[in-house]
Amino acid sequence: MATIIAGxxxxxxxxxxxxxxxxxxxxxxxxxxxxxxxxxxEWMAKTKPDVAIVVYNDHASAFSVEFxxxxxxxxxxEFPPADEGxxxxxxxxxxxxxxxxxxxxxxxxxxxxx
Amino acid sequence: MTKRRDYDDIPGTFVFxxxxxxxxxxxxxxxxxxxKEENRKxxxxxxxxxxxxxxxxxxxxxxxxxxxxxxxxxxxxNIYFTAKLGATDGHSFQHMAAVMTGSTQEEYAKxxxxxxxxxxxxxxxxxxxxxxxxxxRSGSRSxxxxxxxxx
Numbered sequence: 001m002a003t004i005i006a007g008x009x010x011x012x013x014x015x016x017x018x019x020x021x022x023x024x025x026x027x028x029x030x031x032x033x034x035x036x037x038x039x040x041x042e043w044m045a046k047t048k049p050d051v052a053i054v055v056y057n058d059h060a061s062a063f064s065v066e067f068x069x070x071x072x073x074x075x076x077x078e079f080p081p082a083d084e085g086x087x088x089x090x091x092x093x094x095x096x097x098x099x100x101x102x103x104x105x106x107x108x109x110x111x112x113x114x
Numbered sequence: 115m116t117k118r119r120d121y122d123d124i125p126g127t128f129v130f131x132x133x134x135x136x137x138x139x140x141x142x143x144x145x146x147x148x149x150k151e152e153n154r155k156x157x158x159x160x161x162x163x164x165x166x167x168x169x170x171x172x173x174x175x176x177x178x179x180x181x182x183x184x185x186x187x188x189x190x191x192n193i194y195f196t197a198k199l200g201a202t203d204g205h206s207f208q209h210m211a212a213v214m215t216g217s218t219q220e221e222y223a224k225x226x227x228x229x230x231x232x233x234x235x236x237x238x239x240x241x242x243x244x245x246x247x248x249x250x251r252s253g254s255r256s257x258x259x260x261x262x263x264x265x
Contacts, residue, residue: 014197015207029223060194064146065139083149085201 005049008040014059017089051109059084075110125239126215128187138190140169141178145195148202157202183214 010016011033019025025034061082063069081089121129128134135142144165147153157164165175177185181203186196200210212222215231225231237243 013207018206029227060142060146060192060198061149065135065142065192065195083151085148085154085198087151 002051005047006043008044010037010040012056014084018086021089051106073110075107077105077107079105123238123240123242125236128184130187130190130192134190135192136190138174138186138192140171141174141186141189141191142195144168144170144178145191145198148198154202183210 016033019027019030019034024030058068058072061084063072081091119129119131121131130138144167147168148157153164161179162175165178170178171189174186174189176182177189177191178199181199183191183196183200187193197207197210200207208223209219212219215222217225
């Protein structure tokens, strides 16, 4: 059996991603929230969990008003960043992109959890 | 258009419920289309023409063309969708939030850094929360004078 070792939470306002992309993390308005992320990053780098299960709400990115499930389980091999009107965020996500670190999504783990 | 609900009494916003979702389907699907670069270009090239592709009322079209974000919410828009219109215009979310709260971006940022908008004076449009709380106070402490401990 696997052991759940921790849960790490974060505010999820979309503006956080934009602040990161636009180099605003050191501005007084943002500094506190990004300072908090540093602690989480250090902990994750040190602890190195085998699997991270990412739970988030969908801000009209994958789902529109056509169809909105209350819960959905992502089972894809890759999840590219959404284009929320600015173009997709320059998040390195895919093994297909050479500059990207290999984030190993695990579809068989996802489907075996159902 | 929508049925009166008790949460219509919340000041400063319009609660997105099932009625508004049905009403604003066209607004939100239009906003959703802006997730594609080619659609953003087509919209910017001729906004009124592009909007014809969607099932929108004249009021909704007017609100979109004028970028009246609060009106869009009133007519069934949802912020996660209308934010894509803001992004298409090159506006940050902070800019949009400032516009929607009737303040400048600087004032809005200052308010958020100070802990956000105070709930005091912002609980109710009709003031019925004050009546309810006063009634609760006099009911639970029937021996005390109601005016004795007013702030």
